[in-house]
Amino acid sequence: MTNLIEYAAASDEVRAVYDDIRTTRQTEYINNFWKALANHPPTLRRTWETLKEVMGGEGDIDPLTRELIYIAVSVTNGCEYCIASHTAAARAKGLTEKVRGELLAIVATANSTNRLANGYQVPIDEQFR
Structure with a gap:
């Protein structure tokens, strides 16, 4: 340690x-x-x-949204410390358990679909460029 x-x-x-x-x-x-x-x-x-x-x-991103982004990246990176500290900071800025649940559902879904897109090596649609 x-x-x-x-x-x-x-x-x-x-x-x-x-x-x-x-x-x-x-x-x-x-x-x-x-x-x-x-x-x-x-x-x-x-x-x-x-x-x-x-x-x-x-900046144009409000403080709670900044914390939510930090939590999302920390969950994806598996940083237990950052998840805990930024969840506490987000709660102080108004994070509710309902929003936390929605955030984690989005993170889980994005991680799953990202892996599928990468695994299938899906070409990017021209309209997305």
């Missing part, structure tokens, strides 16, 4: 990222994902900056 770097044991560089996470998310909590990445501060910093920009930055 990866060593989790707590705030008290963190370098100044890591603490600066932790402080930004706390400020941005308006919480004192630093989750285990960030504590694990803190083992390599450049990866921690780069990943936080990217996530902060993509998930919290300006």
Whole structure:
């Protein structure tokens, strides 16, 4: 198991990222994902900056939809940690169990039909180009 770097044991560089996470998310909590990445501060910093920009930055996709997309990709990739953390974030943004069920049905269907299309090597219709 990866060593989790707590705030008290963190370098100044890591603490600066932790402080930004706390400020941005308006919480004192630093989750285990960030504590694990803190083992390599450049990866921690780069990943936080990217996530902060993509998930919290300006754009036409609303915050709940961003979380739903993240959950869908995490389910497809089999990332239990990301499924749990982004489901919690989505619930805080209004996710209901009914919508969660619909989302998971879409993910399951897309994975199934994607595999069929790939397996059959279906040529793309001209009208879809």
